[in-house]
Amino acid sequence: MLLTVLYLIAITAEAMTGALSAGRRGMDWFGVALIACITALGGGSVRDMLLGHYPLTWVKHPEYLVLTTFAALVTVFIAPLMRHLRSLFLVLDAMGLVAFTLIGCQIALDMGHGPLIAAVSGVITGVFGGILRDIFCNDVPLIFRRELYASVSFACAWCFLGCAYLGLGNEQSLLISLFGGLLFRLLSIRYHWEMPKFVYRDDPQG
Amino acid sequence: MLLTVLYLIAITAEAMTGALSAGRRGMDWFGVALIACITALGGGSVRDMLLGHYPLTWVKHPEYLVLTTFAALVTVFIAPLMRHLRSLFLVLDAMGLVAFTLIGCQIALDMGHGPLIAAVSGVITGVFGGILRDIFCNDVPLIFRRELYASVSFACAWCFLGCAYLGLGNEQSLLISLFGGLLFRLLSIRYHWEMPKFVYRDDPQG
């Protein structure tokens, strides 16, 4: 199934970005593996705990833990190469974001939730891995400052829900929102699209 | 029902304080909405996940997500006014703290837990929204340093449990602890009551 293949690519790519974040903080190999697993599998775990959807994905498929840990350790060794693979990673990361989002939507719908909760479930699956990575590395989560990322996830979720509402088959809806989301994310990187920011100071003279 | 009305006022007020925190970090609109939802609904979500009380409030009532997101976006536009509304917000926030606490107590009691777990459930509901907000904004949680806040929540929970123990009706117990807690919080702000602090240094010469 297409989504499973995309999911495996996505958790591998996310694990590698997590490992690089851990490397920026000079963590040891255990920390690298843990941050990689959290980045790759954390979004889905948060979704499952919020929705009460047990067992969690990695508990049911412990081989995913092996895959993400392996990807993390590979990253340690090929780190000097990573600088040259930035564009590849941006594409893989975009694919991951969209795949996570659609899987999150699908799971909430399968549990019988309405469209709003399905969209929220998609966004949580898509973005919480990165948020947890940043919290564990003690950064202000990047997602709140970067180009459209969560918004792509949100739009992609609604595109999928809209297609389903219009009576398109599940496979067609997935493909349309997959390519739509991917295109939207890559365009937003290319042209530095950003959401308006809200800057507030307590002291008006500050 | 009184508690529901207070709850709606409370999540709106908490969402607005969350949005201001996000604004202090210069987050984009998505970050503002997310931090607002976490501040308003995070305490209850943590409680429900710890107690295994599914579905979570906002999953059952997705309209609360709409309300908190809407409150966050309104805050972005009326931010310059917020400076003049500080006292109003302190009162709303105090009301929210007390309402959250009593709801948390009530839910734990309804699940059949004893008084200690009910009090803990009340305090978690009351204070974890703010703690999560500060962690997501990468601050040391404010609550650990400010005037009596968690202590008000704790006292309010025990007041409610005490009233129930003395055989007062549910409605009466709620009203007494509601006003007692509100008064306690406002007095503690007014007179800068604080808990003693524990300051520890590893190095005695430090």
Add this chain to the structure above:
Amino acid sequence: MLLTVLYLIAITAEAMTGALSAGRRGMDWFGVALIACITALGGGSVRDMLLGHYPLTWVKHPEYLVLTTFAALVTVFIAPLMRHLRSLFLVLDAMGLVAFTLIGCQIALDMGHGPLIAAVSGVITGVFGGILRDIFCNDVPLIFRRELYASVSFACAWCFLGCAYLGLGNEQSLLISLFGGLLFRLLSIRYHWEMPKFVYRDDPQG
């Protein structure tokens, strides 16, 4: 039962280290008690929420909350003495790590999970209390930088699983991995054993 006794010693010791961390940040007494409870009981709570193992330990045994809170408040008063007890605390902390790990393993096995999830459950129980403590105090989790800590937990879990696989009785397996893990941890402190670190810089000239 041996594990229960070790568990009680472990949560007391962990609560005291949590209280000292809170004191380093100058938190008030409520913050001290909260950080102590999170340090002592957080690892098990995260494990139970991830595995869907309800009710949580402290919900079933609220007296553990009383014990950890009490240990935290005692710490506030005997803090000046703590400097002289460092070696004692390192031993107690090592015992706690090993006891938490074995309990986490055992619970996952009792739920019918395979060895990989059991080992992960052990490590989560062993190390997440300290990770949460550091996140709540707004530090980069120490565990990612210190001598072998998580690795001891991991090795101890596999030792236990290996003994069980070899057909040893539950009690024997526990004792062997308990002493093995304790010895491994104390040796790693004594000789400053460390895992290799992964240091990554985005900018090669940086």
